[in-house]
Amino acid sequence: MGKRINFSCxxxxxxxxxxxxxxxxxxxxxxxxxxxxxxxxxxxxxxxQQHDGAIFQLDxxxxxxxxxxxxxxxxxxxxxxGDLAMNGTxxxxxxxxxxxxxxxxxxxxxxxxxxxxxWKLLESIKGISDAYDVKVVTGDxxxxxxxxxxxxxxxxxxxxxxxxxxxxxxxxxxxxxxxLVSGHIATHGMAIxxxxxxxxxxxxxxxxxxYIGDVALxxxxxxxxxxxxxxxxxxxxxxxxxxxxxxxxxLSIELEETSLPVLPEARSACELLGLDPIYVANExxxxxxVAPDVSEKCLNFMEKNEKCGAAAKxxxxxxxxxxKVIVKSPIGGRRVVSMLVxxxxxxxx
Amino acid sequence: MGKRINFSCxxxxxxxxxxxxxxxxxxxxxxxxxxxxxxxxxxxxxxxQQHDGAIFQLDxxxxxxxxxxxxxxxxxxxxxxGDLAMNGTxxxxxxxxxxxxxxxxxxxxxxxxxxxxxWKLLESIKGISDAYDVKVVTGDxxxxxxxxxxxxxxxxxxxxxxxxxxxxxxxxxxxxxxxLVSGHIATHGMAIxxxxxxxxxxxxxxxxxxYIGDVALxxxxxxxxxxxxxxxxxxxxxxxxxxxxxxxxxLSIELEETSLPVLPEARSACELLGLDPIYVANExxxxxxVAPDVSEKCLNFMEKNEKCGAAAKxxxxxxxxxxKVIVKSPIGGRRVVSMLVxxxxxxxx
Numbered sequence: 064m065g066k067r068i069n070f071s072c073x074x075x076x077x078x079x080x081x082x083x084x085x086x087x088x089x090x091x092x093x094x095x096x097x098x099x100x101x102x103x104x105x106x107x108x109x110x111x112q113q114h115d116g117a118i119f120q121l122d123x124x125x126x127x128x129x130x131x132x133x134x135x136x137x138x139x140x141x142x143x144x145g146d147l148a149m150n151g152t153x154x155x156x157x158x159x160x161x162x163x164x165x166x167x168x169x170x171x172x173x174x175x176x177x178x179x180x181x182w183k184l185l186e187s188i189k190g191i192s193d194a195y196d197v198k199v200v201t202g203d204x205x206x207x208x209x210x211x212x213x214x215x216x217x218x219x220x221x222x223x224x225x226x227x228x229x230x231x232x233x234x235x236x237x238x239x240x241x242x243l244v245s246g247h248i249a250t251h252g253m254a255i256x257x258x259x260x261x262x263x264x265x266x267x268x269x270x271x272x273x274y275i276g277d278v279a280l281x282x283x284x285x286x287x288x289x290x291x292x293x294x295x296x297x298x299x300x301x302x303x304x305x306x307x308x309x310x311x312x313x314l315s316i317e318l319e320e321t322s323l324p325v326l327p328e329a330r331s332a333c334e335l336l337g338l339d340p341i342y343v344a345n346e347x348x349x350x351x352x353v354a355p356d357v358s359e360k361c362l363n364f365m366e367k368n369e370k371c372g373a374a375a376k377x378x379x380x381x382x383x384x385x386x387k388v389i390v391k392s393p394i395g396g397r398r399v400v401s402m403l404v405x406x407x408x409x410x411x412x
Numbered sequence: 413m414g415k416r417i418n419f420s421c422x423x424x425x426x427x428x429x430x431x432x433x434x435x436x437x438x439x440x441x442x443x444x445x446x447x448x449x450x451x452x453x454x455x456x457x458x459x460x461q462q463h464d465g466a467i468f469q470l471d472x473x474x475x476x477x478x479x480x481x482x483x484x485x486x487x488x489x490x491x492x493x494g495d496l497a498m499n500g501t502x503x504x505x506x507x508x509x510x511x512x513x514x515x516x517x518x519x520x521x522x523x524x525x526x527x528x529x530x531w532k533l534l535e536s537i538k539g540i541s542d543a544y545d546v547k548v549v550t551g552d553x554x555x556x557x558x559x560x561x562x563x564x565x566x567x568x569x570x571x572x573x574x575x576x577x578x579x580x581x582x583x584x585x586x587x588x589x590x591x592l593v594s595g596h597i598a599t600h601g602m603a604i605x606x607x608x609x610x611x612x613x614x615x616x617x618x619x620x621x622x623y624i625g626d627v628a629l630x631x632x633x634x635x636x637x638x639x640x641x642x643x644x645x646x647x648x649x650x651x652x653x654x655x656x657x658x659x660x661x662x663l664s665i666e667l668e669e670t671s672l673p674v675l676p677e678a679r680s681a682c683e684l685l686g687l688d689p690i691y692v693a694n695e696x697x698x699x700x701x702v703a704p705d706v707s708e709k710c711l712n713f714m715e716k717n718e719k720c721g722a723a724a725k726x727x728x729x730x731x732x733x734x735x736k737v738i739v740k741s742p743i744g745g746r747r748v749v750s751m752l753v754x755x756x757x758x759x760x761x
Contacts, residue, residue: 083755084755084758085753085754085755087647087755087758087759088647088648088752088754088755088756088758089646089647089648089652089693089752090647090648090652090691090751090752090753090754090755091750091751091752091753092753092754093647093648094656094751112581114507114508114580114581114582115477115503115504115505115507115508115643115644116475116476116477116478116504116505116507116508116510116570116572117475117476117477117508118473118474118475118476118508118509118510118574119473119474119476120472120473120474121470121471121472121474122470122471122472123469123470123471124467124468124469125467125468125469125470126465126466126467127465127466127467127468127514127516127549127550127571128464128465128466128516128550129465129516129517129518129550129551129552129567129569130518130552131518131519131520131552131554131567132554133520133554133556135560154464155464155465156464156465158463158464158465159463159464159465159467160467161465161467165476167476167477167478167569168478169478169479169480169518169567169569170480171480171482171520171565200476201476201477201478202478203478203479203480203567205480205481205482205565205759206758207482207562207565207758207759208758208759210559211484211561211562212560212561212562212565213556213560213561216520216554216556216561216565218478218480218518218552218567218569220478220516220518220567220569221465222476222571223465225467231463232461232463233463294464295464297438298436298437298438298439298442299437299438299439299442303438303439307443342439344438401440402439402440402443403437403438403439403440404434404439404440404441405434405437405439405441406432406433406434406436406437406439406441407437409433409436409437409555409556409557410436410554410556410557
């Protein structure tokens with residue numbers, strides 16, 4: 064269910080219990096919240112400068128990525144919006160073939176958020192930061208009035224150093240390449256849905272949110288440009304990523320339905336809600352397109368890693384039906400899987 | 413009133429007039445909005461890759477900064493939230509002594525925003541991007557339900573290259589150093605207040621939002637480490653920046669009240685609302701602390717630049733009353749100006 068990082072740190076004694084508009088004023092209360100809380104918890108040599116930005120030396124090819132997180136509820140089985148914000152942007156960097164190094168943290172808080180809730184999110188951020196030596200070097204905090212936000216939205220942007228051997232790019236993909244996934248699909252989306260207001264159902268499902276990028280980067284080290292393409296299939300699920308590939312190249316993607324790894328609990332939940340797991344958002348897995356001759360080796364490597372719940376070859380790139388994603392059923396049927404139309408699961412990340 | 417960049421580009425014919433949750437799904441509608449709109453407008457070699465992040469070469473000292481913008485209303489006299497988001501983060505980078513190069517753009521849109529309104533903001537972003545050769549290289553779009561956001565929040569994060577001669581740092585400041593501002597204070601804050609719901613009053617005041625960092629960077633080129641400290645005094649105004657300086661060093665800041673440049677319209681508006689201009693948010697100016705022997709030269713340079721409305725020496729750093737910011741009135745009175753307590757003007761940027 065994802066490698067959960069647990070970190071806790073006693074909350075300082077603030078002389079306020081909830082976040083008010085004054086905490087976003089830039090004045091005394093902003094200062095108290097930051098000085099006594101955020102800065103001390105996340106402290107590092109760059110953040111400690113407390114300037115308008117962080118300054119550091121970089122030499123080489125870098126990746127730069129941004130993501131805003133608006134998930135609701137902000138805490139869910141297996142994680143919280145703080146975990147998502149760190150793991151999500153770190154994974155995005157790794158999907159560019161880069162080792163995540165520096166993160167910026169932008170908080171948009173709705174007036175009324177309990178400081179204790181905020182602290183839990185910051186603990187999660189700190190835990191992941193420490194575990195992977197990814198530093199939160201700069202940040203920003205805004206507060207909006209009640210009813211103009213929803214507890215908290217978090218933006219993380221990140222900078223990573225691109226692996227020398229990395230040559231990730233959609234145009235590297237050729238007919239015959241294999242499509243692999245690193246773990247079960249649909250787990251994150253269904254874990255969120257299981258606690259979403261009005262949609263509660265019994266399940267032990269937990270989000271698989273985790274930093275999975277390290278596994279992908281090790282594979283790049285091992286197989287260089289035989290690793291053609293990487294993507295974390297978040298919103299829109301696996302179907303959307305594969306449609307993007309098929310749509311940009313004159314290729315089809317052919318999937319074997321039986322090879323798609325889905326946890327039984329996630330499958331039941333999907334059936335209950337009438338959702339197709341292939342469209343459901345993921346957080347702790349990646350999709351990888353590889354040259355056929357390294358496919359088996361990649362799978363063997365992933366199977367040994369505890370972060371990869373169920374690494375599998377799920378399909379191949381083909382030139383037969385350009386621009387289409389086709390799923391083959393066990394009894395020989397074929398159906399075209401289009402890009403997600405409408406919105407199945409709003410605010411899943 | 414700031415150097416306004418005007419840029420317009422015909423809006424593509426979208427088959428929707430308002431943003432819905434489906435535009436944040438990651439699926440077909442997200443794709444339409446981005447492919448037909450955002451990507452084509454902001455197109456550059458990095459963004460066009462449409463990967464999870466942008467990849468580029470960097471060599472040297474870089475600055476990395478982030479800012480979320482939640483200003484209300486999103487369009488106001490003199491600018492909009494798009495202008496603020498670009499100018500704000502670019503100014504933050506320049507305040508670190510860095511030339512802004514790459515920007516990430518994170519949009520959190522409330523369901524129901526008119527596409528036309530969004531387009532106007534994107535035009536502003538594009539105009540500034542072009543004018544200063546600062547590329548929007550990566551982005552993210554999320555949509556939240558009606559009543560869970562407020563039209564649009566924008567996060568911009570940015571990367572800039574630090575000037576070789578830059579040695580900006582709060583601990584460079586010494587007693588005797590001069591405090592300069594590049595233009596009128598309180599203009600932005602009072603322009604927003606003039607159109608804020610329930611607080612409308614007659615004024616021709618326009619926000620001074622602009623990229624002013626280029627002026628600061630030229631001064632660094634000219635005077636190197638005699639430029640000790642730079643900051644754009646946004647939320648909390650000039651008083652807050654100066655209190656941060658005084659609080660972190662064992663110094664006081666002594667200001668001459670009569671030397672503080674305030675536009676007559678902004679002063680009247682402040683009087684009407686009972687606000688002190690020294691606490692009001694700014695967008696298009698910077699505060700600079702310089703060695704006394706370059707102070708005059710800096711002022712001369714700024715006075716010739718159209719972006720500097722009213723460059724002025726406003727005070728000096730002193731060791732007389734450590735940790736205090738003191739304002740001297742024309743009749744010889746002295747008052748201590750503390751950090752802003754509470755929130756005068758929520759969501760001003």
